[in-house]
Amino acid sequence: MDALRAEINSKRKALQDESVRPNKYMRRGDIERMKEEAKAREQKEREEAQQREEVKALVRKEKLIPSRSATNSPHPGIVEGNRSGSEIPVPEFSLFNISNEETIRRLRAKGQPIRLFGESDKDRRLRLRALEL
Numbered sequence: 610m611d612a613l614r615a616e617i618n619s620k621r622k623a624l625q626d627e628s629v630r631p632n633k634y635m636r637r638g639d640i641e642r643m644k645e646e647a648k649a650r651e652q653k654e655r656e657e658a659q660q661r662e663e664v665k666a667l668v669r670k671e672k673l674i675p676s677r678s679a680t681n682s683p684h685p686g687i688v689e690g691n692r693s694g695s696e697i698p699v700p701e702f703s704l705f706n707i708s709n710e711e712t713i714r715r716l717r718a719k720g721q722p723i724r725l726f727g728e729s730d731k732d733r734r735l736r737l738r739a740l741e742l
Contacts, residue, residue, distance in 0.1 A: 663706070705738045712737050 707715075712734050713723050719740055724733055 705734060707734065709733075715741070 709730055712730075715737055716723055716733070719737075721736075721740065725736075728736070
């Protein structure tokens with residue numbers, strides 16, 4: 610009787626292990642789903658890397674522009690040695706950070722095409738910013 614129970618348990622364990630191992634043949638839908646998951650994962654990693662880069666750029670920008678207390682000037686962007694009034698260029702593209710859905714909504718409201726040929730999401734946001742300014 611113990612031998613029979615041991616055999617049944619070994620069969621159950623083998624069935625559970627088969628579900629973990631990939632089969633010899635896979636369905637096309639499963640392959641497509643795996644590709645989509647991998648693509649979504651890569652996209653998420655790229656977005657996170659881009660956000661980290663933007664944060665680093667903002668930190669660098671803050672280090673370049675002295676604060677009001679450090680310069681004793683009412684205009685912290687103006688360098689004290691340079692009285693011509695020229696400011697340190699501030700990249701405003703990072704300040705105009707809105708979602709793709711919001712960009713599409715605003716472009717539709719202005720009667721503009723959603724995406725031009727070969728235009729990336731970043732280019733689309735810059736075009737919207739140029740239209741709004």
